Each structure stands twice: as structure tokens, then as C-alpha cells.
Amino acid sequence: MLAGLALLGLPAGSACSDGEPAPGATDTRVEVFSWWAGPGEKEGLEALVADFRRQYPGVDFDNAAVAGGAGTVARSVLATRLQNDDPPDSYQIHAGQELAADIAAGYVEDLRYLYDQQGWRAKLPAGLVEAITFDGAIYSVPVNIHRSNLLWYRPETLAGLGLTPPATWAEFLAQADGLRSRNLTPLSIGPLWTQKHLLENVLLGALGPDGYTGLWNGGTDWGGGQVQQALHLFTDVLTLTDAATAVGDWQAAVDHVVAGTAVYNLMGDWVDAYLRTKGLTFTTGYGAVASPGSSRVYNFLSDSFTLPKGAPHRPAAEKWLVTCGSVSGQDAFNPQKGSVPARTDADSSKYTGYLAAAMAEWADEGTRVVGSMTHGVVVDNTWSTEIDTALSQFTQDKDAARFAAAAGRRR
Ligand code: GAL
Numbered sequence: 001m002l003a004g005l006a007l008l009g010l011p012a013g014s015a016c017s018d019g020e021p022a023p024g025a026t027d028t029r030v031e032v033f034s035w036w037a038g039p040g041e042k043e044g045l046e047a048l049v050a051d052f053r054r055q056y057p058g059v060d061f062d063n064a065a066v067a068g069g070a071g072t073v074a075r076s077v078l079a080t081r082l083q084n085d086d087p088p089d090s091y092q093i094h095a096g097q098e099l100a101a102d103i104a105a106g107y108v109e110d111l112r113y114l115y116d117q118q119g120w121r122a123k124l125p126a127g128l129v130e131a132i133t134f135d136g137a138i139y140s141v142p143v144n145i146h147r148s149n150l151l152w153y154r155p156e157t158l159a160g161l162g163l164t165p166p167a168t169w170a171e172f173l174a175q176a177d178g179l180r181s182r183n184l185t186p187l188s189i190g191p192l193w194t195q196k197h198l199l200e201n202v203l204l205g206a207l208g209p210d211g212y213t214g215l216w217n218g219g220t221d222w223g224g225g226q227v228q229q230a231l232h233l234f235t236d237v238l239t240l241t242d243a244a245t246a247v248g249d250w251q252a253a254v255d256h257v258v259a260g261t262a263v264y265n266l267m268g269d270w271v272d273a274y275l276r277t278k279g280l281t282f283t284t285g286y287g288a289v290a291s292p293g294s295s296r297v298y299n300f301l302s303d304s305f306t307l308p309k310g311a312p313h314r315p316a317a318e319k320w321l322v323t324c325g326s327v328s329g330q331d332a333f334n335p336q337k338g339s340v341p342a343r344t345d346a347d348s349s350k351y352t353g354y355l356a357a358a359m360a361e362w363a364d365e366g367t368r369v370v371g372s373m374t375h376g377v378v379v380d381n382t383w384s385t386e387i388d389t390a391l392s393q394f395t396q397d398k399d400a401a402r403f404a405a406a407a408g409r410r411r
Contacts, residue, residue, distance in 0.1 A: 027315035029060035032305070033081075034092035035074035037067035039251055040274030044337030048143070051332035052323040059316045064088050069249040070193045070375065082107050087308035089317035095142050095302035096131045098376025098384075102306070103134050109307040110137040114318065120325050123343045127369065128302060131377065140304035143324045144339035145362060148372045149201045149291040149299040152265045152275075154257060155284065161263070169205055169233055169292045172264075176240040179263055188262035189241040190253040193374060196391055198241075198266050199234050200373045205293025206230035209368045215408065216371070216378035222408025223401075231400035238395060257286075266291050268301070268375070272354040273338030282353035297368045298361060301375035302342055 036045040042065070049061050066074035071092065078091055087107070093099055102108050115121055115138055121129055124142065132140050151165055158164065161179070166172040176186035189195060204212040207220065207230055214220030220227065242262065246253060254271055256262035258278060265271070275286045282288075290297065305324050311317045323329040330341040331350050340351065340359045351359050361367050371377030379387070390406035393399075 026313050027059060027319065028313070029062055030090065030313050030316035030320050031062040031064050031088040032090050032320060033064040033066070033074070033078055033088040035066055035068055035071040036092070037065040038069065038249065039277050040270055040338070043277060044273060044333055044339075047336040048323065048329055048333035051326075051329045052320060055323050055326070055328070056316075056319045059319060069190070069251075070197075072191070072193050082308070085310065087310055087312075089311040089313045090305045090307060090320050093140060093304055093306055094372075094376030095128060095140060095304050096371055096377035097380040099132065099139055099304075100134065100380045101382070103137075103139055107306075107308055108139045109309055110139060111141065111307060111321070112138055114141070114307075114321060114325075118322060118325055123345055125342075125344060128342060131302075131371070132304065140306050141321045141325045142302040142304040142342035143330060144303050144334050144337060144342055146268050146270065146301050146303070146339045146375070147298055147358060147362075148197065148268045148301060148375060149204060149294045149297060150267065150269055150271070150288045151291045152254065152257060152267060152271050152286060152288050153263060154260065155287050157257075157260050157263055158287075163263075165264075165287070165289045166292050167289075167295065169202065169237065172292050173236065173240075175263075180240070185242045185256060185262035186240040186264060187237065188246070188253040188256040188265045189238075189243050190246050190248060190250050192388065192392060192395075194250055194253060194267070195238065195243065195395060196387065197268070197374045198237065199391065201266055201291045201294065201299065202234040202237055203227075203230050204297065204299055204370065205291055206233050208293075209297050209370050213370050213378075216373060222404040227404055227408075228400050231394075231403060235394075235398045235400070243395070269338045269354065269358060271338065273336060276338075276353075288354060296361075296366065297370060299370050299372050301372040301377055303339070 034045060036042055045065065052061060066077050068074055081087060128142060132138055132142065153165055163175055166175055179186045189198060203215065207226060211220050211226065215222065242256065250267055251274055254265050254267065254274060257265045280286050305321055307317050307321060327343060327346055330343050331347050334341050335350050335355060340355060340362050348359055373379050387407045390403050394403035
């Protein structure tokens, strides 16, 4: 369980200011911006919207979702809207450092009044509250906790090959040799953001939770031998993927595992929701273990919603946020989304299959929590973009020293 920000080694955020409701703000409709448009994600959003409609029947829901995994497309559309003073009523953002730029730009409102009114602080893990607190203010409402470090597979594929999921990257490399000679893809992958997602979890598995966290808070030397080795491991792993031929987003990569042409996929637990939309059942149809080298570590991220300054329908946006922060909203959303509730007082009986195991692991005091780089917890947008640029080059030139110098240079 996420107990304190110290676990994540995050610096405190900055900037805060007050906003005024837009003149003539109404509560008859609410425009909500997210990237939950694809299979496995839209079902989660629909379940949350259904609970919102039940709680507030008089408000029309205007779904402004922009497709693209991890918000890769949505975030640039949103940035343009915010710059043009054309905010939606609420938008999706990750808890943690991803919020910092929008706070500094004055795009979002301080929501402490809503936290006080709804008693949310006492209902969220202390470490999560800390991760979303910037100079004492809170600008977002977390709706879930996702886990990034999972290796997905089909039990029937592994049984046919006489394999069990690898516990370490060395085991994965050993398995991969045999898989390639059978014309199988050891690890399926998708666009650049999924390669970044793989990178963070190779780093986590190779460096351990302290070494990984140190990359983002200054405690780990990017130029040191361990990081170099971990980066070489990443390029080795990448050559065992179908990166060169991959088309489509994360769902397409998971499809290769479903079809049995790829053996593993490393992705967050939104895969659980996607595989259920395909009629598969956890343990018989699909399985998941902690990605190699990261057993008992929860590499977390949290989807949250904001109240932009100048939201055209501010009272309705507040209602949306109240639903996002409520037990019934979270218990409607998360079982569909493949995530566990951000609230600690949700109804655990609603979480079955993979999610029952995830809830137990999240709540276990012995679980070590670290924050996702790819999904906004530990690095801000500027740093994240620098990593993207360095990574597209790294996947081509495989120059670990050059990547470390470019990606780690802010510390
Ligand atoms: C993450 C997001 C998840 C899921 C995933 C794939 O950034 O937090 O909810 O949507 O991207 O799109």
C-alpha cells in the first residue's frame, strides 16, 4: 500500500492560484476529456458515466474522448485547447508530476474545498494524496490505481511450450532463444510509448525498486555501470520483440499473445479489462505475473480528473468530480477498467479474477510501491518529452551512454 511520498522520492510540486467560474456556467451538461476510447477502456468510462447519470440524472454527458493509448494523441489535442482558452469541463491526467505544468500554467483549479466537503483526504492512501499535493493544494481527483509492471501470457501457449513465466530477465532471455527458433515472438510490443513502458520495467527489474526510484529523484547515477548494464539489457530485450513490424496500439500487441503468435506482452493492468472484452477468463484464458525482477513491487499510476479554470459548465464539472471520487463511482468504474479503486473503503467483493489478486497485493503492507515514469507519476512533461526524443534515437542506435546522457541529464 502506498503509505508516503518518501517511498516515491518525489519532489514537492509548485504553483497554485484560484479560479473563477466562467460567466453563465451551467450544470445541464458536462464535457469530459479523456483517452478512453479504445476497447477495454471505453467500457470503463461507460460504467463510470452510468454511475454519474444515476447520481445526477439531469446532466448530459458529452464524451470528448480522443483515442490513443496512454493519451499520446489526446494530450496534444488537450494542450491546444488549454492554450486557446477552450477547456473542457474536466480532463484526465495522471497523478504525480504530470500535473505540474498545468498547475504552473494556471490551467486547473485548487480542489481543496471539494476534498473538505467530500472528506476525501481520509479515504485515499496518504502517499497518493502527497503525490497530488502541490504547495499544499490539490488539483485532481484520482479515480483508480493501475499497475504498470505486469507480464501477460496465455496459459495454453505456455503449456504447449512447456514453459512457466520468467521470474528474471535472465530467465526471459533464456526462454526467448528457443521461442525464436520456433518462429514465435517472445515479447509483443506496440508504438513508442509501449517501448517506454517496457524500458521503465526493464530498469525496475534490473535495478530494483531503490535503484529505479533513484533514477527519478537523483539517487541513482545514470552514468554508472549498473544503469549502463540495464540499458543494454533493454536493447537486448527489444530485439526479442516485434517492434520492427508492429502496427496499431497496445491492444494490437496484446492480440498477438491472444493469437499465440507472441508469447508474452509487458503492459499495465488495463490489459485485464481488454482480455475480458474478448471473452477470456483470468487464470484459464490468460495469466499475469509481475514483470521479470519486480515481484512484490507495485509500479503504480493513477488516473485522475481535474477542474479546468473557466470550465464552461463548472457546477456540472463538480458533480462529475464528486462521482469520480465516490465509492459508487469507483466501484462502477474500476471492475470494468482493470484497476483497483483509489479509495481505501471500496467494496472489495466487486473485484474478482485478476483484480482480486491486485487488490490484495495493493493493500499488502509488504508490497513495495514505486511510481511509473511513462504514466506521469515520477517525471514532469518536459522531462518525459526529453526521454521520448532520446528513446526514439536509442531504439535505433542502441547507444546506451548517449541515451543515459540525454535522458538522465536533468539530475
Ligand atoms: C494509461 C492510463 C490507463 C490506460 C493506459 C492505456 O496512461 O493511465 O488508464 O488508459 O494508459 O491507454
